[in-house]
Amino acid sequence: MKLDISRFFQKKKKQILEQWMNAQLTDEGLREDLINNEELRNQSVELVELLGKTISDQSLTDLESPVFNPVLELLADISYSRALQGFSPRETGVYIFSLKDSILQTLQQEISEDPTALYEYSLKLSKLIDSFGISTFETFIKGREEVILRQADEMTEISTPVIKVWDGILALPIIGTLDSSRTQIVMESLLEQILATGSTITILDISGVPSVDSLVAHHLMKTVSATRLMGTECIISGIRPEIAQTVVQLGIDFSHIITKATLASALKYAFTILQLEVKKTVKGNQGFY
Numbered sequence: 001m002k003l004d005i006s007r008f009f010q011k012k013k014k015q016i017l018e019q020w021m022n023a024q025l026t027d028e029g030l031r032e033d034l035i036n037n038e039e040l041r042n043q044s045v046e047l048v049e050l051l052g053k054t055i056s057d058q059s060l061t062d063l064e065s066p067v068f069n070p071v072l073e074l075l076a077d078i079s080y081s082r083a084l085q086g087f088s089p090r091e092t093g094v095y096i097f098s099l100k101d102s103i104l105q106t107l108q109q110e111i112s113e114d115p116t117a118l119y120e121y122s123l124k125l126s127k128l129i130d131s132f133g134i135s136t137f138e139t140f141i142k143g144r145e146e147v148i149l150r151q152a153d154e155m156t157e158i159s160t161p162v163i164k165v166w167d168g169i170l171a172l173p174i175i176g177t178l179d180s181s182r183t184q185i186v187m188e189s190l191l192e193q194i195l196a197t198g199s200t201i202t203i204l205d206i207s208g209v210p211s212v213d214s215l216v217a218h219h220l221m222k223t224v225s226a227t228r229l230m231g232t233e234c235i236i237s238g239i240r241p242e243i244a245q246t247v248v249q250l251g252i253d254f255s256h257i258i259t260k261a262t263l264a265s266a267l268k269y270a271f272t273i274l275q276l277e278v279k280k281t282v283k284g285n286q287g288f289y
Contacts, residue, residue: 003117
């Protein structure tokens with residue numbers, strides 16, 4: 001039996017669509033919290049329509065044919081948006097591979113009396129949808145990587161806030177470890193605030209840094225050097241006993257840097273440099289003079 005695959009799709013696309021929608025809506029992993037049924041149907045209708053326009057006996061012999069570009073672009077948009085919405089790889093995979101199941105079921109009903117033709121077209125269609133699935137996963141992974149990178153950048157910004165604690169005094173509490181990329185972000189943010197506020201003292205508080213090794217120490221020194229080039233005095237606070245021991249054991253020279261055990265001690269030292277004095281008033285309120 002000779003099958004015109006293009007005519008088959010045009011004739012059976014409604015049946016394929018309904019079987020596909022039923023498979024998606026009855027799947028246990030359906031995420032109605034991320035996409036409503038109407039949007040899901042609209043996406044599915046558009047994809048089936050495009051397939052009907054692009055699939056032919058000729059295009060099935062060339063999976064790299066530019067004829068399929070509109071389909072790949074649509075799948076890229078869908079998978080990318082799903083990555084941003086929070087879909088899992090499995091949920092994205094179910095979307096495209098459940099379409100293959102619907103197509104093959106419909107094909108079997110159409111040419112069940114010709115096993116040879118059924119096998120031939122089933123194999124070709126399976127390869128085509130599988131190639132679409134690979135492309136879909138590649139785009140999905142890129143989308144997820146962008147989400148992860150954006151979240152990492154947001155976390156870095158949150159964990160390295162530059163705080164103006166007093167006129168002329170900035171504090172930067174560092175939480176977590178310091179690597180090269182984060183040090184660059186820290187320095188850029190800190191130097192911008194020094195320039196914007198005209199501060200003359202910067203406190204780097206490392207109370208939230210779990211450990212200090214030679215690499216972390218190197219990054220701290222780079223930050224101190226950068227702030228000094230901007231004309232500010234830099235104080236490192238949060239030097240715990242175990243950090244002090246590690247610094248000594250590693251032979252790291254912090255002698256040219258002002259260090260304090262706590263942020264409070266560093267702030268007190270900064271007040272001294274700026275000739276500020278904290279006193280209690282008669283009513284118990286604090287005043288700065």
